[in-house]
Amino acid sequence: MTYSRDIDRKWQKKWEETELYKFNPQNMDKKLYCLEMFSYPSGAKLHAGHWYNYGPADSWARMKRMQGYEVFHPMGFDAFGLPAENYAIKTGIHPQDSTLQNIKTMERQLKEMGATFDWDYEVITCLPDYYKWTQWVFLQLYKKGLAYRKKAPVNWCPSCKTVLANEQVVEGTCERCGSEVTKKDLTQWFLKITDYAEELLEKLDELDWPEKTKMMQRNWIGKSDGAEIEFKVDGKDISFKVFTTRADTLYGVTYVVLAPENEIVDQITTDKYRRNVEEYKEYARKQSEIERLSTEKEKTGVFTGAYAIHPITGEKLPIWISDYVLATYGTGCVMAVPAHDERDYMFAKKYDLPMKRVIKGRDGVDDSLPFVEYGILVDSGDFTGSKSEDARIEIVKMLEKEGKGSLKVNYRLRDWLVSRQRYWGAPIPIIHCEKCGLVPVPEEDLPVLLPYNVEFSPDGESPLKKSEEFMNTTCPKCGGKALRDPDTLDTFVDSSWYFLRYPDNKNDKEPFNKELIDKMLPVDKYIGGAEHACMHLLYARFVTKALRDLGYLDFDEPFKSLIHQGIILGPDGNKMSKSRGNTISPDEYINEYGSDVFRMYLMFGFAFTEGGPWNDDGIKAMSRFISRIERLIDKFTEDKGKSGKNEISKDEKELNYVRNYTIKSVTDDAEKFQFNTAIARIMELVNALYKYDGEVENKNMKLYEETIADLIRVLAPFAPHFSEEMWERMGYSYSVFNQKWPEYDDKALVKDTIEIAIQVNGKVRGRLEIPSGATEKEIQDKALVVESIKQFIEGKEIKKVVVVKNRLVNIVVK
Incomplete structure (x- = not known):
């Protein structure tokens, strides 16, 4: 019986009846x-x-x-x-x-x-x-x-008509339908x-x-060590805090920026600027977070008419709103240091806002603006001359004593929005x-x-x-x-x-x-x-x-x-989708070839963690390979009763080597989900069995049978139905999956002899089989008398002979 869907059904029925996998x-x-x-x-x-x-x-x-x-x-x-x-x-x-x-x-x-x-x-x-x-x-x-409800600006998909968690917004679009995501103020449930x-x-x-997955989570959580610094609004009983990782630049603040959604914006905006502020808030609301944070996007904003008081110098700092500040990140407020921050620099250049340099580079460091590296403080009161690394801590300690700041750890991670306006x-x-x-x-x-x-x-x-x-x-x-x-x-x-x-x-x-x-x-x-x-x-x-x-x-x-x-792509190299018409349904292949052929093709045709484009030719080749194993086993069962030799000669040692090497390699590779190389090793064992069957007339039937039994056992996880059938055909008791996984013998992996290449002036001219423990002198002497080599060295001066252990001999002649 050739492997087919009937064999699949036979063993699925048996597994279910015997509750094999309970x-x-x-x-x-x-x-x-x-x-x-x-x-x-x-x-x-x-x-x-x-x-x-x-x-x-x-x-x-x-x-x-x-x-x-x-x-x-x-x-x-x-x-x-x-x-x-x-x-x-x-x-x-x-x-x-x-x-x-x-x-x-x-x-x-x-x-x-x-x-x-x-x-x-x-x-x-x-x-x-x-x-x-x-x-x-x-x-x-x-x-x-850890579950709470609050009103907040949330991601809204106008097509799905529901809110989305931040993680479900991909480059400003809904990860489900691809529509552009907007913002909406809604009262929603969050998990903390x-x-x-x-x-x-x-x-x-x-x-x-x-490691890549762990790095993605680290970046998403986005830990920042910094400080929270309090700024008071001039003429009002209102204050706000900014989060910064660079308190060493505090003396260089020349304006502050609030997120347009920040709740204090309405309270501080003066009548003169209110219309501008309202129009800008509406403009910012229509943009996604990805757009607003883009480094390529031109920075925009408007002045509120209000001023903040610098917590150390007492200077009045204009308060602006801009879309590059997000209400959901940090405190929704930023102290702008245009001389030492690229976004602040671009914003200040556009709106002609002042810049004040308070960090200079150490010797040999580029001094052009914006200067964003650590350096030495200048024009920074008592901290002038301090190193940035020290000042970013010492300045906060000073503010802490005055109740104006504290060291703070901030995270990019936001609480998980779990409400959905769907059925x-x-x-x-x-x-x-x-x-x-x-x-x-x-x-x-x-x-x-x-x-x-x-x-x-x-x-x-x-x-x-x-x-x-x-x-x-x-x-x-x-x-x-x-x-x-x-x-x-x-x-x-x-x-x-x-x-x-x-x-x-x-x-x-x-x-x-x-x-x-x-x-x-x-x-x-x-x-x-x-x-x-x-x-x-x-x-x-x-x-x-x-x-x-x-x-x-x-x-x-x-x-x-x-x-x-990885991802299996369509035959056109694109991700499978109904709209492209490149999806692959397994059913037709399984009906024609059986599920084991389909499974083995997937494992052999692709590196598991990478995937790749679908190709029909591979599944046909895998079907031929399964048939080849079946023919091998059928031939063995016909010869099973024949007598053979008991001794282990060169042919048996070679077969036993491939058998043990296969067991070791398949075990190691499958453990690491490297199924393509594991199956390649099984193919090598099948080749070795065919070679042994074809070239050795008086076989060691015990070794031959043990090797075929090991072949079926290492094949079983990859072709479960077929392997059950072959196990039964060999006359063994049900089930192959109740058998112990084969173990390899280290001693069998040490060959008595090895074949090495012989080169003359760097070109391979012959091959030589040597005992595995041969000395360099013995290898050299044997190489010089190989028949196929003599014609290239006779009558010529041998300058030197280089022996590379277990690999080659190179004879250099003049």
Whole structure:
């Protein structure tokens, strides 16, 4: 029987009937938690990208299982979110109906993949038995003071008609639909991730994560050591603070700049300048943060008519507003030092504002303006002559004594905005009462169910607001009339804790049992896309730490080891998308070649962490390779009863060398997710077996059979159905995945003889086989008498012979 989909079905049925991949929680001392980022069922089917994530990761898990680990390998669906809702608006099919139907299709496809997923542990985030506990997580954060509501300028997508977290805005556009993002003042729910900024930063060093991902999180958190300095507004009982990392330049401040959204702008603006200020505020509101922070964009602003008092010199400093200052970063106020800051310099040049140099360069340092390096202070009162490094601390200490400043650490990270004005998400479990204010839904009343019959065409308002049945309720505190919160939670809240639910997914008394989860977590190997570096991966770390501090967990980090898969591109080299018409559906290939051929092509045809463009030719070649192994095994089973020799000669030593080298290389490479090179080593072993079969008449059948058995075992994680079939065909007992992963013999990797090249005047003219322990003199003597070499050296003067150990001999003649 040639390998086909029938073999896939045969073994999938057997695995299911025998519960081969069931996780045994009694074997906790050997537990290994392998997890891929769960899929979003927005489309009807799995695409090649899903396969590229799940197939190779499953192969790694299979190898670990054969190495003796009790592998916990669950799967579920990140099922809430905008795509399903947008699809519903377009087609009229309710998001719940389309999502659950898509999940059924994807479950079937994942089972046809032949992965080791234990479906007893499945989670689906849009079902009440899951989002009940998402709401519970939110309430714990609320009680701890980590969830709060405030009015703030937020990112607004005019197409999706909902707010976006900062992390969901990519170069000024919505990461979901690509529309240009604007700003809106709305009262929204936030999670206080900034409380954990320092720990999120510090703990990165301990993680086995790609360095690039850790660097992205470091940059996103954006720690700055500096100072907060207070400035008073002239003639008013108003003051504001600026954050600066360069207090050494304080004597060079010639004006100050506020963010247009800063709440004190209206209070300080004089009548003469009010119209200008209002027009400029409207102009700034239409721009994204990315645009406003761009170094290439021309700086603009307007004068408020007000002045600030310099905290040391008492000088009056004009107060401007400009779009290059953000209300959400630092204090929303900047002390402008145009002689020593590039943005301030450009702004001052444009509006003809004064510049005052207060730092000069050390010898040999460029002195042109703006001078942004550290140096020696000039024209800075008592601090003149001080080094910048010292003055930036000493100046703040002086201000501290006068109550005008303090040392301060600032972070770029902003709190996580989690309100969404959309339907398809977990309702926020808060009740609004006129008497009692914000009241959390009692835990015994969870879940707050998402109603089915809701008009969810987006109009900027939360769809749930239109459902009187949902909105109207009673206050748990006073029993009076009250309203539910009309917003739903960002879907990243659902995925911020799903890895904690998997091991205890049927627990209806609590989200997870602490004793169990402390044994099961952290996740040992997490596999997923690098695009989640500053969203899901950061949020999951935050929620884990918050739940730890609340006493629900005893570990600090959710994912010990992380690896990112690359992206499979379309045949045209572009990212796959329906609009380009370059998507690749696995189904047609699986139906024609079988799932193992498709899986092995993905692993051999691409470096796992890089990906690349799809090419049909590769899958046909992989099908031929699988057939080649099948022919080899069929030939062996025909010859199995034949007698052979017992001794180990040169041919057997060569075969045994390749066998052990393959085991060592495949183990090392697969451990590092370098599947392409692992499969290349398996191909070399198949070549060696064919060579042995074709060239050796009187075979050592014991070694031959052991080598084929090892071939099937190292192949098994990469071609699970085919390997089960070949294992059975060899007459062995079920299952190959109950076999121990083969170990290599170090001694077999030391060859008795090695082949080296012989050069004459740098050109290869022959080859020589020598004992591996031969001396330099022995190698030289043997090289000089090789027949193919004699014609190049006879009658010529040999000037010298150079021996490069285990590689070559170079004979230099005149």
